Amino acid sequence: MESYDLIILGGGLAGMCAAVEAGEQGEDVLLLEKQDELGGSTVLSSGYMAFAGTDMQEKAGIIDSTESLLADMTEVGGGVNDQSLVAEYGRHQLETYQWLVDHDIEFRSLEAVSGHSVPRGHIIDPHQAIQSLYKRVKQLKNVKVYFNAPARRLLKNDKGRIDTVFYEKDGVERKAVASKGVVIASGGFAKSEELLGQFAPQLKGALRIGGAGSQGDGIRMAWEHGAWVKDLPYLNGTYGFHPSAAGKLKSQGLAFYKGAIMVNQLGKRFVNESISYKLLGKAAFDQPDQISYQVWDQTVMAKGVIDDPLYDFELLMKRRLLYKADTLEELADCIDVPVEVLEDTISRYNQGVQNGEDPDFGRRSLTHNYGKPTAIETAPFYAFESTVAMLATYAGVSVNAAAQVLNPFGEHIPGLYAAGEVTGGFHGAGYMTGSSLGKAAVFGRIAVREALSASAVI
Numbered sequence: 001m002e003s004y005d006l007i008i009l010g011g012g013l014a015g016m017c018a019a020v021e022a023g024e025q026g027e028d029v030l031l032l033e034k035q036d037e038l039g040g041s042t043v044l045s046s047g048y049m050a051f052a053g054t055d056m057q058e059k060a061g062i063i064d065s066t067e068s069l070l071a072d073m074t075e076v077g078g079g080v081n082d083q084s085l086v087a088e089y090g091r092h093q094l095e096t097y098q099w100l101v102d103h104d105i106e107f108r109s110l111e112a113v114s115g116h117s118v119p120r121g122h123i124i125d126p127h128q129a130i131q132s133l134y135k136r137v138k139q140l141k142n143v144k145v146y147f148n149a150p151a152r153r154l155l156k157n158d159k160g161r162i163d164t165v166f167y168e169k170d171g172v173e174r175k176a177v178a179s180k181g182v183v184i185a186s187g188g189f190a191k192s193e194e195l196l197g198q199f200a201p202q203l204k205g206a207l208r209i210g211g212a213g214s215q216g217d218g219i220r221m222a223w224e225h226g227a228w229v230k231d232l233p234y235l236n237g238t239y240g241f242h243p244s245a246a247g248k249l250k251s252q253g254l255a256f257y258k259g260a261i262m263v264n265q266l267g268k269r270f271v272n273e274s275i276s277y278k279l280l281g282k283a284a285f286d287q288p289d290q291i292s293y294q295v296w297d298q299t300v301m302a303k304g305v306i307d308d309p310l311y312d313f314e315l316l317m318k319r320r321l322l323y324k325a326d327t328l329e330e331l332a333d334c335i336d337v338p339v340e341v342l343e344d345t346i347s348r349y350n351q352g353v354q355n356g357e358d359p360d361f362g363r364r365s366l367t368h369n370y371g372k373p374t375a376i377e378t379a380p381f382y383a384f385e386s387t388v389a390m391l392a393t394y395a396g397v398s399v400n401a402a403a404q405v406l407n408p409f410g411e412h413i414p415g416l417y418a419a420g421e422v423t424g425g426f427h428g429a430g431y432m433t434g435s436s437l438g439k440a441a442v443f444g445r446i447a448v449r450e451a452l453s454a455s456a457v458i
């Protein structure tokens with residue numbers, strides 16, 4: 001029988017950070033990856049990671065702190081996030097940032113996105129990150145990676161400890177035993193129609209854009225052994241994708257966080273555009289025929305950021321996804337909304353900007369508490385039809401700050417750890433941009449450290 005110190009299920013950011021951490025500590029590790037390549041949803045992501053107090057922020061003159069990051073995360077999470085997980089993130093976030101830098105992960109730039117009261121989205125190229133971690137894994141002779149090797153089920157030993165993983169390789173069922181722990185890092189279930197149908201029927205019609213392996217295997221495996229689940233009632237899509245974006249070409253634009261407004265097919269605003277794009281998604285889905293547009297002017301267009309995954313508006317233009325017009329009348333015609341209503345909506349919005357208050361929806365900033373809205377008045381004008389996509393399921397198995405999987409009584413299931421998108425509790429009712437990649441890296445490493453220290457005292 002195959003035996004290891006640790007078995008890690010999944011080779012996205014959480015699993016790869018766990019593998020490197022364990023490998024560098026000299027442990028014998030098996031990482032099982034279901035697909036024929038590493039990266040899962042991580043490599044499809046926009047690459048924003050939420051860290052505070054970094055050298056990058058300092059260089060850019062941005063004042064931020066762990067306390068402010070945690071306060072934002074809690075506010076966006078509606079105050080229902082598990083504070084023990086949030087605090088643990090706070091304790092490790094800066095050290096994790098440095099660990100990633102030390103492992104050759106390149107941070108390109110900084111932006112403010114959903115839930116950020118200062119620019120703290122540290123942007124990586126997720127392919128480069130996974131490749132760097134894989135390069136390190138290959139140097140570590142004690143870490144084995146199997147591709148096309150889905151874990152199927154887990155088993156407890158006669159002492160009630162999870163120690164066995166049944167998995168498949170080359171069409172054959174195999175079995176491996178882990179003496180120090182099994183770490184589930186298999187991502188979420190954004191690609192499982194069955195689980196989305198069960199837990200988020202309200203998201204029928206939302207695009208599905210996630211890693212092909214995001215089928216909820218980890219939740220099922222943990223659930224079988226008594227794991228509790230958290231945050232399922234808060235499953236939400238993300239707003240800002242073109243309706244054609246589910247194909248190979250991901251087409252996303254968050255012009256609302258640079259000053260665009262959102263209007264429905266009637267030409268009316270319907271929400272405070274500075275709130276979490278998860279909540280924007282919910283509001284957009286309630287509009288007639290679930291259709292909505294981001295509308296902006298040249299002032300906002302000029303705030304686009306070339307090559308940024310979320311703010312590259314020129315790229316949307318090149319891909320012919322934007323409507324562009326010299327007058328609001330023409331723009332209304334392009335998107336087939338009533339001209340007078342759109343003109344009235346914008347004139348009322350501009351009046352609000354001038355008076356420093358938005359009487360209709362209370363918008364006071366660009367995103368969260370950051371940045372000031374500007375009037376939509378400088379031609380040309382732009383419109384981007386946008387919809388909701390299910391990218392990631394920020395809900396899943398219950399864990400404690402040591403990444404141990406918990407049962408419904410809050411007791412840990414011996415031998416079983418989980419990290420990354422497969423876990424619930426951390427985000428609560430809403431997700432702050434960058435906190436999912438962030439939690440994958442932070443808790444992937446914590447899971448390993450805790451498994452090793454727990455096994456040292458057995």
Ligand SMILES: Cc1cc2nc3c(=O)[nH]c(=O)nc-3n(C[C@H](O)[C@H](O)[C@H](O)COP(=O)(O)OP(=O)(O)OC[C@H]3O[C@@H](n4cnc5c(N)ncnc54)[C@H](O)[C@@H]3O)c2cc1C
Pocket residue numbers: 009010011012013014015032033034035037038039040041042043044045046047048049050149150151152185186187188209210211212213214215217218250391392419420421422433434435436437438440
């Ligand atoms: C379009 C898009 C944009 C996003 N942008 C951001 C962003 O900017 N910032 C942010 O914080 N988050 C973002 N997210 C979310 C974020 O990418 C994910 O939540 C995060 O990458 C999850 O990492 P993970 O390691 O937990 O899971 P994944 O990266 O999904 O990795 C899980 C791995 O486990 C494998 N696996 C699954 N089942 C099994 C099994 N049974 N056996 C073995 N292997 C298995 C999968 O194939 C996969 O490789 C985005 C997501 C998408 C789709």
